[in-house]
Amino acid sequence: MGTKRCLACADDFDPCPRVAAQNYCSRPECQRERRSLWQKDKRANDSDYRGNQLACQRRWRETHGDYWKKYREQHPDYEQRNRELQRGRNEAIKAAPVAKMDAIAPAGSLRSGRYRLRACGSNGVAKMDEWIVQIVVLTRA
Known part of the structure; x- marks a missing residue:
């Protein structure tokens, strides 16, 4: 088995013969990146893992309020x-500006399409959460 190039630091390293698919060298920062990428992928693609993580965080918040x-x-x-x-x-x-310049348009000029929808607090500041919505105009006034 020859040398390989680390996917994190791009340095050459000699892989461990017992780890066939080793793509990261043994440096702590490279291993940290490997674990971080694994966890990000796991959260995105495994609903059980994501649920367990959320439950664990909730328990921690309850005990460390x-x-x-x-x-x-x-x-x-x-x-x-x-x-x-x-x-x-x-x-x-x-x-x-919170909205585009044409946000105050005459009644009936709304066009069908995709829009970003954000909830605004009482102070008029939009929260970070937003939704992409599809609006279909059925009739025109």
């Missing part, structure tokens, strides 16, 4: 930096 409160108390610089960054994000959202 005050984790973030304690973390913020112990790291005031983190909390201050986060507040400053959030203010900047809020200002950017206020400065940017």
Whole structure:
């Protein structure tokens, strides 16, 4: 068995003879990338795995409900930096138009097509969740 090229760092390495499909060298950062890619693929393609991960996270949150409160108390610089960054994000959202310029169109001018739909909070800021929706106009006024 000859040398192989690591998929993470692109360096040549001698694979372990007991691991036939070894594509990553033994460096910790390369192994971390390998595991990360495996987990990402597993979450995307295995509903049981994804459900188990969510259940595990839920259990952890239930037993460590005050984790973030304690973390913020112990790291005031983190909390201050986060507040400053959030203010900047809020200002950017206020400065940017939320909808296209033709959003206020005369009644009956809506066309059939795909649209992005976002829920806005009471402050007018759109949340990160959005849906792609298909609107079909059945009649025109």
